[in-house]
Amino acid sequence: MLVLEKRPSPSRFWQYATPVLAVVLTMLAGGLLFAALGKDPFVAIRTIFWDPLFGEFAFYLRGQLLVKAGPLILIAVGLSLGFRAGIWNIGAEGQYIMGAIFGAGVGLAVFPTESRWIFPVMIVAGAFGGWLWSMIPAILKTRFNTNEILVSLMLVYVAQTILSKAATGFLRNPQGMGFPGSRNFSTYPAARNVELIAGSGMHWGVVAAFIAVIAAYVLLQRHMLGFQIKLAGQAPRAARFAGVQPTRLVVMCMGISGALAGLAGIFEVSGPAGQISIDFASGYGFTAIIVAFLGRLNPLGILLAGLVMALTYVGGEMASTNLGLPSAAIQAFQGMLLFFLLAVDLLSNYRIRLMTGRAA
Amino acid sequence: MDLGGINPAVLVASLMVASVPIMLAAIGELVVEKAGVLNLGVEGMMIMGAVCGFATAVETGSPFLGFIGGALGAMALSFVFAVLTQFLQANQVATGLALTLFGLGLSSLMGQGYVGIKPPLTDVVPFGPLADLPVVGRILFDHDPMVYLSIAVIAVVWAVLKFSRMGLILRAVGENHDAAHALGYKVTRIRVLAIMFGGAMAGLGGAYLSLVRVPQWTDGITAGAGWIALAIVVFASWKPWRVLIGAYLFGGISVLQLNLQAAGARIPVEYLSMSPYLITILVLVIMSSGKGRSAMNAPAALGQNFHASR
Numbered sequence: 067m068l069v070l071e072k073r074p075s076p077s078r079f080w081q082y083a084t085p086v087l088a089v090v091l092t093m094l095a096g097g098l099l100f101a102a103l104g105k106d107p108f109v110a111i112r113t114i115f116w117d118p119l120f121g122e123f124a125f126y127l128r129g130q131l132l133v134k135a136g137p138l139i140l141i142a143v144g145l146s147l148g149f150r151a152g153i154w155n156i157g158a159e160g161q162y163i164m165g166a167i168f169g170a171g172v173g174l175a176v177f178p179t180e181s182r183w184i185f186p187v188m189i190v191a192g193a194f195g196g197w198l199w200s201m202i203p204a205i206l207k208t209r210f211n212t213n214e215i216l217v218s219l220m221l222v223y224v225a226q227t228i229l230s231k232a233a234t235g236f237l238r239n240p241q242g243m244g245f246p247g248s249r250n251f252s253t254y255p256a257a258r259n260v261e262l263i264a265g266s267g268m269h270w271g272v273v274a275a276f277i278a279v280i281a282a283y284v285l286l287q288r289h290m291l292g293f294q295i296k297l298a299g300q301a302p303r304a305a306r307f308a309g310v311q312p313t314r315l316v317v318m319c320m321g322i323s324g325a326l327a328g329l330a331g332i333f334e335v336s337g338p339a340g341q342i343s344i345d346f347a348s349g350y351g352f353t354a355i356i357v358a359f360l361g362r363l364n365p366l367g368i369l370l371a372g373l374v375m376a377l378t379y380v381g382g383e384m385a386s387t388n389l390g391l392p393s394a395a396i397q398a399f400q401g402m403l404l405f406f407l408l409a410v411d412l413l414s415n416y417r418i419r420l421m422t423g424r425a426a
Numbered sequence: 427m428d429l430g431g432i433n434p435a436v437l438v439a440s441l442m443v444a445s446v447p448i449m450l451a452a453i454g455e456l457v458v459e460k461a462g463v464l465n466l467g468v469e470g471m472m473i474m475g476a477v478c479g480f481a482t483a484v485e486t487g488s489p490f491l492g493f494i495g496g497a498l499g500a501m502a503l504s505f506v507f508a509v510l511t512q513f514l515q516a517n518q519v520a521t522g523l524a525l526t527l528f529g530l531g532l533s534s535l536m537g538q539g540y541v542g543i544k545p546p547l548t549d550v551v552p553f554g555p556l557a558d559l560p561v562v563g564r565i566l567f568d569h570d571p572m573v574y575l576s577i578a579v580i581a582v583v584w585a586v587l588k589f590s591r592m593g594l595i596l597r598a599v600g601e602n603h604d605a606a607h608a609l610g611y612k613v614t615r616i617r618v619l620a621i622m623f624g625g626a627m628a629g630l631g632g633a634y635l636s637l638v639r640v641p642q643w644t645d646g647i648t649a650g651a652g653w654i655a656l657a658i659v660v661f662a663s664w665k666p667w668r669v670l671i672g673a674y675l676f677g678g679i680s681v682l683q684l685n686l687q688a689a690g691a692r693i694p695v696e697y698l699s700m701s702p703y704l705i706t707i708l709v710l711v712i713m714s715s716g717k718g719r720s721a722m723n724a725p726a727a728l729g730q731n732f733h734a735s736r
Contacts, residue, residue: 355523
């Protein structure tokens with residue numbers, strides 16, 4: 067009979083090996099799923115994981131990789147801080163939307179300015195919008211002990227309603243002939259999030275994502291707040307004795323993750339997306355949860371995980387145009403990845419022993 | 427009896443219909459949480475129930491089999507949660523989120539062939555002349571069987587938790603799993619069964635959405651109903667009859683805002699359609715503040731994993 071034995075401390079080997087194992091298992095299970103949909107599993111997996119990097123159109127698709135990875139990494143880095151401390155902000159999608167609306171609103175309010183200050187101001191406004199939206203669950207949590215999971219999630223639906231109001235109402239393009247959607251930032255040079263190196267997909271949001279990874283790494287390794295986050299997650303009681311203020315921790319973690327999600331939103335709307343539209347929210351805020359776990363809540367891990375997840379987006383789009391694989395299949399595939407991750411995580415915390423005979 | 431174009435009897439009757447999905451999902455989750463397990467995947471299980479129920483009903487032509495199919499589909503998904511959290515010791519919050527993300531993706535994949543189809547009609551329970559009574563007949567005796575079933579489930583869960591040995595054991599497992607284990611109760615087995623009951627109920631609720639309430643299949647049909655169900659459990663302070671009150675409250679709000687939209691009230695549509703979510707937040711705030719009365723009623727071992735070392 068198989069028995070689980072708790073390890074005294076998590077296995078270092080498995081901490082690195084489990085994400086890889088989870089990706090491999092997801093490929094296997096995904097292959098079965100694609101086969102069940104009547105597609106050749108080997109071709110499908112190759113289209114998703116290989117072709118964007120080394121295939122025929124790789125020169126274009128590699129650029130797309132950074133475009134998708136940027137917001138995912140930016141949001142996931144913020145979420146991972148809270149997740150480590152047991153603070154569950156799962157409303158990043160809403161904060162992402164509000165960041166985009168605030169930032170774009172500031173930019174569009176002064177259209178068509180040519181001031182070079184407008185883009186930085188929009189960025190700040192975007193971060194502020196995300197931060198503000200995350201402060202609602204944070205303050206309700208600290209003041210009234212309200213569950214931050216439910217509140218932050220409910221606010222996603224509220225943000226989506228505001229988004230549709232923005233696209234059809236207060237941010238609608240006055241010269242758009244009544245069609246929903248704001249002015250396009252591609253026709254607004256001063257406020258545009260340009261591609262920094264042509265064809266690379268590198269825009270300011272990707273730069274911000276790299277900075278966020280480094281900053282989070284330094285925070286966790288060298289800073290008092292990082293230590294407190296880790297302590298609160300691993301030993302809540304010890305954290306209290308060590309003088310960690312839970313209120314401050316909640317406000318900081320929620321605030322940082324909200325501001326980063328807001329940043330992702332404004333970089334997306336002024337760059338790749340180009341405008342506020344009804345379908346602007348693309349689920350990055352939810353996929354980033356998977357990215358955070360795939361990266362084992364470690365900033366450097368999240369960098370890699372964001373790239374892997376971006377691969378499934380880019381490859382998934384390829385597979386849907388070339389093979390007719392439904393885009394929902396990719397969503398299910400990404401969800402499956404989180405299942406496998408959580409399942410194989412067992413290996414780093416427990417040892418599996420084969421018991422012969424009866425346990426004493 | 428018209429209040430600005432809204433007939434109160436019709437309003438109450440449609441409120442009862444609107445609250446069935448969240449009521450079923452919430453009472454299922456209440457049992458799960460009473461056993462000490464926090465399953466945040468209600469939204470995912472509901473939408474799986476919605477798509478499985480819809481597909482089964484369309485293929486077989488029987489709404490009854492549709493509800494069974496919905497319950498089984500969601501139960502299968504909840505079993506994945508049970509395996510991950512109870513046997514593989516995965517974090518319950520993260521696994522619940524995974525369940526929702528996976529359920530949303532898989533359901534839209536499975537539902538692709540069913541967009542734009544009408545499901546077979548679920549019949550109203552024939553009460554004969556009773557249904558013709560003024561006001562009362564419309565409110566009490568003019569519904570499909572699921573409306574009565576949802577109330578019956580609440581009553582059964584209340585009675586089982588309060589009066590039966592099974593309910594006592596379930597609560598013991600949720601309050602202190604180590605003590606329950608020491609007394610010889612099979613903590614893991616009881617929790618797995620509770621999780622699957624929760625899954626089946628969420629599935630029934632989801633199937634009700636796609637078969638009766640909407641009634642058709644669209645992507646993301648649940649639109650946060652599963653999360654509202656989770657909030658209702660907190661609102662109800664883990665007491666079955668209060669789930670009924672909570673569900674009627676939220677059903678009432680969603681029906682009222684739809685009616686106001688239809689009646690052309692002067693409030694913008696956007697504010698009306700975000701109102702259920704805002705009121706959920708408000709209710710959560712009220713319930714969780716005030717010396718944490720509801721927090722004190724939460725099962726003590728809620729969200730903690732159990733691993734028998736020996």
